[in-house]
Amino acid sequence: MADHYETLGVSRDASADEIKKAYRRLARELHPDVNPSAEASERFKDVTHAYDVLSDERQRAEYDAGGRGAFGGGGGFGGFGDIFDTFFGGAQTRGPRSRRERGEDALLRVEVDLLDVMFGTTKEIDVDTAIECETCHGTCCQPGTSPVTCDICHGTGQVQRTVRSLLGNVVTASPCGSCRGYGTIITNPCVTCQGQGRVRARRTIHVDIPSGVDTGLRLQMPGSGEVGPGGGPAGDLYLEIKVRHNDDFSRNGDDVLCTLEVPMADAILGTTTTIDALDGDVELEIRPGVQSGDVLVIKGRGITALRSNLRGDLRVGVQVVTPTRLDHKERELIRSFAARRKDGGPALAHFQQGLFAKLRDRFVS
Template identity: 75%
Template sequence: MADHYEVLGVARDASPDEIKRAYRRLARELHPDVNPGEDAAERFKLVTHAYDVLSDPDQRRRYDMGGDSNPFAGAGGAAGFGGFSDIFETFFGGAGGGRAGRPRSRRERGQDALVRVNLELGDIVFGTHRDLEVDTAVLCETCQGSCCQPGTSEVTCDICHGSGNVQRTVRSLLGNVVTSQPCTTCQGYGTTIPYPCATCQGQGRVRARRTVSVDIPAGVETGLRLQLPGSGEVGPAGGPNGDLYLEIHVAAHEVFSREGDDLLATLEVSMPDAILGTETTIEALDGEVELEVRPGVQSGDVLTIKGRGITPLRGTQRGDLRVGVHVVTPTRLDGKERALIEEFARRTKAPGPHLAEFHQGLFAKLRDRFRNG
C-alpha cells in the first residue's frame, strides 16, 4: 500500500494545516469533474484515503508507529505509547482483533415509534377502532431502498476491495502484527454509491405521514402500551421496520369512574324517594339501565347492576356497574312543607342526634369511588 505521506506529497512531520493544504490542492487537480481520466480517479481515491488517515490524530499516530523505521525513536521506550488502549489496538487491531471482518450492511432495522392515543371511558367498555396519522420514515419509492439513482448501482470500493476493512502491517514489540480497521472511504460497507438517489439523498427512505389502522381492545387503561410489530420506521436502505407502540390515555368522565373492571357512579335520591322507594332509568356508557331504589335506602348504600361494567383486557366476563346512593336533604322549605316535616317527626318519634357504634361501611362504600374518580 502506498505511503500516505508520499501520496499527499508532504513530509512525515507535516503540520495538520500543511496536510490540509496538500489535500485541497490535489483534490482540485484530480477531482473527476475536473480530470475525467481513469488514473486521476484512482489517485483521487488514494489521496482522499490518505487524508482521512492523516487528518485524524489517533489514526495518524497509529499509522506513524508502523511507518517509521524506528517507531520508538525519541519516545523513551514503551512510554511512547499513548496508554494501554493504544498498546492493545496496536498489537491486535481494532474491534476485529486483527482479523478482517465482514463489511457492514447498509440495511438496518428501523427505529421504534411511540404514539399517544387519547380515548374516552366509553371506548374501553367494548374496545374501539382508530385510524392514526403517524409521521415516520417510509421506503423511498424512487429507489425502492437501493439508495442509488434509478439505472445505477453500488460499486465495489477500490480501497478495501469490498471487504469493508483496511489491513496494515505494524511493527511492534511482539514483531509484525497485521491490524484491521474499517475503511474510511466506504465507511466499512465495502461498496460506494457513485450516484445517490436524489429523492432520499442515498438513505433509501424518506419522511412521510401514513395512516395506521388499529383495533384497540377493551379494558385498556392509562399508561398501558400496545405493541404493533413491524409498524414503526422503515430502516436505512429499506431495512426491516421497527415496532410501533401506542401509549394509552383514558380521559376522566364527568359521571363514571373505573375500579378494575367495574364502573362506579353516584345516584342522588331525594328524601321522599329514599323513604318511599322509587324506580328510575339511568344512562350508562352502553345504553339505558333500569334501576330500583328500595324504600328506606341510606346514603352510602351501593346498588349493583351485574355485567354492565368493562370487558376485561384478558377475558370475556364484564365487570359490574356499581351505583352509590346519596340521599339529598332539602335545604329550603316553605311553611307548609316545614309543617308536614314537623308532623312527620312527631308521628315517628325519632330519637334526636346521638353518637352510635362506628359503622365502617357508611364511609367506606363510596370512598373508593371518589379516590378513583
C-alpha cells in the first residue's frame, strides 16, 4: 500500500492544516460526482483512508512509528525492561479478530392442536432471520475484491505502546483503532449487505413436532438460528410449544380426558355408544347402573408418550342427565317406578365433593 503522505502529496512533517487542505483539494478533483472514472474512484478511496489516518493525532503517531508506538525499545531503563519482559513476558498479542462470529439464538412460539400432540406432526414455519449474503457469500466484500492489510497494525489487529516505569519499559497492547482489531480493512464493502456478510430475510423451515409435547416445552434446533456477522455459523433455534385449547378434550399427562352425557334411561339399563375421539371413532360400553362421576377407561387411545411408542388412555367421565320436562304419561311411569323401588326418598350421606371435583379426582386416579 502506498505511503499515506505520498497519497496526499504532503511531507512527513506537514501540519494538520496542510493535511486537511491537501485532502480537500484532492477530494474536489476525485469525488465520484465530479470524476466518475474507475481510476478516480480507487484514488478517492485511498485518499480518504490516508486522511482518516493522518488527521487523527493518535493514529498518525502509530503510523509514523510503524504501528509500534512512539517510544521504541531503548532508554536508560533498558536493563530493567529486559528483566521485566523475562519475568512477565512483555505484551501478549492474541492476533487479529475474526470477522466471522457465531449468530444469535432465536426463540419462536409454535401453537399445535391436541391431535398433533397425540402422534406428532411436521409444520412449516416462516421465520424472519439473518441469512448469509448471497452476493458476497459472507466475505463482506464486493465480488472480485478482498480486504487489505491494515497499514497501522500490519495485520496483527493490535498496536503496542511502550511506557516507561521504575521497572523499565513496559509494553502494552490494545486493539488497533484503524481496523478495529481485525487486522484488515474492507475498502470495497458489499453493497447488498453493507459489509456485514449477512442480510435479513424471510425463510420457511420444516419443524418436526414429536408426540407427547406439552405447553411450555422447548425444542432445540441446532444451527437453525441467525447467521452470524461475516457469514459466521448460525445460532440455534428454540421452539416453545403451546397446545391450543380443545372444547371437547383435555389431557392429563398422556391420558386424554372427556365428559360423556348419558340419558337417565341409558344409565339405568346400560347401552353401547360410539364416541368421536380425536383419532377416530371408538365404541364404548356403558354398564347398567353407571353413576355420574364414574370414569370409563379405553386403553391405548390417549397420547403417544414423548420419546416412546407407548400411548396413554382415553378416560371418559360420565354425567347422567336427568330429564327436566316430562309429559303426564312419563310422570306416571316414573311415579310407578319410584313406588316399586321403595327407596325411602333422599337422605343425608357422608360428605362428598362436588360432581366436577369428584370427576376430576377420578380422572387422575
